[in-house]
Amino acid sequence: MEGFGAGKVILLGEHSVVYGHPALAGPLSYGVTARAVPAKRCQLSLPGTLSRPQRALLTRAFQRVATLCGEPGVKVTLESELPLSMGLGSSGALAVASTRVLLKAAGRDDSPQEVARLALEMEQEFHGTPSGVDHTTSALEKLLLYKRTPGQSTGRLKVLKSPRPLKVLVALVGDRSPTKHTVGALRERQARWPERYTRLFKQIGTLAAEGAKAVEDGDLEALGDAMNVNQGLLAALGLSSPQLEDMVYRLRGLGALGAKLTGAGGDGGAVIGLFLEPEPAVKKLLDDGVRCFSSQLAGPRAL
Ligand code: PMV
Numbered sequence: 278m279e280g281f282g283a284g285k286v287i288l289l290g291e292h293s294v295v296y297g298h299p300a301l302a303g304p305l306s307y308g309v310t311a312r313a314v315p316a317k318r319c320q321l322s323l324p325g326t327l328s329r330p331q332r333a334l335l336t337r338a339f340q341r342v343a344t345l346c347g348e349p350g351v352k353v354t355l356e357s358e359l360p361l362s363m364g365l366g367s368s369g370a371l372a373v374a375s376t377r378v379l380l381k382a383a384g385r386d387d388s389p390q391e392v393a394r395l396a397l398e399m400e401q402e403f404h405g406t407p408s409g410v411d412h413t414t415s416a417l418e419k420l421l422l423y424k425r426t427p428g429q430s431t432g433r434l435k436v437l438k439s440p441r442p443l444k445v446l447v448a449l450v451g452d453r454s455p456t457k458h459t460v461g462a463l464r465e466r467q468a469r470w471p472e473r474y475t476r477l478f479k480q481i482g483t484l485a486a487e488g489a490k491a492v493e494d495g496d497l498e499a500l501g502d503a504m505n506v507n508q509g510l511l512a513a514l515g516l517s518s519p520q521l522e523d524m525v526y527r528l529r530g531l532g533a534l535g536a537k538l539t540g541a542g543g544d545g546g547a548v549i550g551l552f553l554e555p556e557p558a559v560k561k562l563l564d565d566g567v568r569c570f571s572s573q574l575a576g577p578r579a580l
Contacts (some may be wrong), residue, residue, distance in 0.1 A: 278351070280377030280387075282370035282396075283308040284359040285414040286445060286539045286549050286574065288500070289507050290485035292463060292514065294408040296475075297427050298482025301489050302410050303420040303443065303574030305365065307358040311374035313382045316352035319343045321375070323355075335371075338402035342376050345395050349382035360568070362456075363449055364540020364547040369411030372399035377416075392416040397430050404457060406430055420575035422489040439576035440495040446528060446555040448562060448569040451520045451545025459541040463514060474514070481510050492575070501534025501551045508537035516542035524548040524567075531558040 283304035290300030321339040323332050339353070353375060359367040376396040380387040393416035400412045409430035410423045420439060425432040467474035484503045491499035508525055511517055517525075521538045525548055528536035533550030540546055552558060555571035562569045 278313045278378060278381055280311045280313075280374045280379075280381060281308055282311070282373030282375075282377065282415045283366075283418050284370050285366035285411055286364075286447065286547070286572075287410065288445075288539075288549070288551075288574075289488040289503055290481055291540060291542070292460070292511070292516065293478035293481040293485075294410050294423065294425055295460060296467075296478045297425055298478055299422050299424045299485040299489070300408070300410050301420070301422055301437075301485045301492070302414040304414055304418040305359070305447070305572045305574070307365075307570070307572065308415065309355060309357045309359060309367065309370040309374040311353050311355050311371075311378040313349075313351035313353050313378045316350055319346075319348040319351060319353075319379075321353050321355075334402065338372070338399040339375055341398045341402055342372070342379060342395055345398060346376070346379040346383045346385060349379060349384075351379070351382045353378060360449055363453055363545075364538070364542070365447070366411040366415055366540070368403040369396070369400055369407075369415045372396040372403070372412050373415040375399065389417045394431075401430060407456075408432070420492065422485065435489070437489055437492050437575065439492045439574075441497060442576040442578065443492065443497070443574045444552055444555050444571060445574060446533070446550045446552055446558050446562075446569060446571050447539075448524050448528065448548045448550070448567055449546070450524050450548060450567075451518070453541070453546040454543045456541040459516065459543045463516065466515065477510055477514055481507055484510075497534055497551065497553070504535030504537045504549075504551060505529075511538060511542060518542075518544045520545055521548055527562075528558065531561060533558070
């Protein structure tokens, strides 16, 4: 028995989503798979390569969802195709995959909405109070305009239909500090200069709403432009770095309609470029030793 949790990219609106502004996010074709086999008691089997604190955290988070699912008698193993802690929603994907397989094993409702509701328990163990955009996008596997309910890790969402294939190139650069730290440091700046930061968050939220409309209109050029402007505002918020900027400009040079960091940002992490056809750029970057891949987030797929 298997459960899949997709990784995600935020096209527009990371960080400002924490403050109640909309974000545009879509699922990656890569993610985490949880596999369950019958066992005497409900348990998570982890690879020996993990550190003791990592094991303790994962076990605690798993136990929280296992309890809610009625502790079905299965042993669960996890396999991730996603790089961890790089801004691609690996923890949300892990939470969704585990929840999905446990609900299936328990013979319970495993609808995307129910998976999202319970996976939140696991996400909270990892992140405290996230905006909820990661695990929601992962569970629903749809392109979403997501708006957090203040103070909660849930929110209102609109599923978007794209008349055109929405393809991104994802490139990984450097190392990244945990999301918690980046979000916390920004919160301190925001508390010190609230008007300035609130203004920037609001502008990013407007870009996300404009980007959603551009998607529905099939106007990828307008979406790409919103991504470029969003990158400028993320840099203004202190969330970019020379390494991330270099990659943003590289992707634009390779023909991206828009490029920006995605996820929490900081010193390193993931950069996305919106491309009509990303494969030539993927090939060029791989030849140059850059870790990267492409994924279609929404829209009609070639047969
Ligand atoms: O970098 P990630 O995948 O942890 O994404 C974080 C997204 C933020 O908006 C920065 C935080 C949040 O809770 O939405």
